[in-house]
Amino acid sequence: MKPVKLAIVGVGKIVYDQHVPAITHNPGYELVATASRNHSIPGVPSYASIDDMFAARPDIEAVSLCMPPQYRYKAAHAALSAGKHVFLEKPPGATLSEVESLKSLAASRGLTLFASWHSRHAPAVQTLKSHLAKDAPKEMTVIWKEDVRHWHPGQEWIWEAGGLGVFDPGINALSIVTEILPWDIFLRSATLEFPANRHSPIAANLHFENAAGIKVNAEFDWRQTGEQTWDILVKTGNSSVRLSKGGSTLQIDGAACALPEEGEYPSLYRHFRDLIAAGASDVDLSPLRHVADAFMLGKRLVTDPFIE
Structure with missing residues (x-):
């Protein structure tokens, strides 16, 4: 098949770091345009808005939407209405209702919509999923702690309502947990810490369980300095498992597992290309639904103001 003519909307750090390398090294795509208010990609035609881009380049077949989630619905609706396949950066939208609307629109137009949970494509995830299918988990602890000043310097949108904060x-x-577990989990309680001067949380403690009462506890914190922590610890009937570095490494009973070498974003774009070829979509909202449940059930605590 010919390369898909792809455009990117919302050019920022994640696009430079991840999307562009993955696209340029995949012969299934031709990056033909960008639309962004403040940034562009050298050698690629750029436009001030998605409408200007579509008017100038009607040959665009698919778009990757990488703007903050609060602004994604309008762009996704415009792209699908114009007959373009759509790749949604995570999270896929600001609300569940928005993404359900887009899912229906894509289906009605026969277009591909892809909610791209990139951490599900980390090298260790499918290996761990296969292990837990054979050796069922009895307990899980998630520790996800990082330094917001390092990863999101000066980015105010993450602290606005809808920006999700530490989520x-x-x-x-949560995208990894919902991928690897062989059964559904449900939030039972949560505590969310909000800086006194921000609208989104800086830390969260979540307590889930499944229908049989097996517990999954998660600790999220944006105040970590030094080494960052992205670990999932699992006790099963027969083993002790540690997924570390966001899914880049996996140990079972202390022994390192051999893992595939493909990175997250190359895997995402390969999957998006396969979905387009198959005329299919992939829109799993379970990670976003758990976040929505946390805001619904979580106790709100006010903590120290956040100073950049």
């Missing part, structure tokens, strides 16, 4: 990285952990 911006925490939803990555």
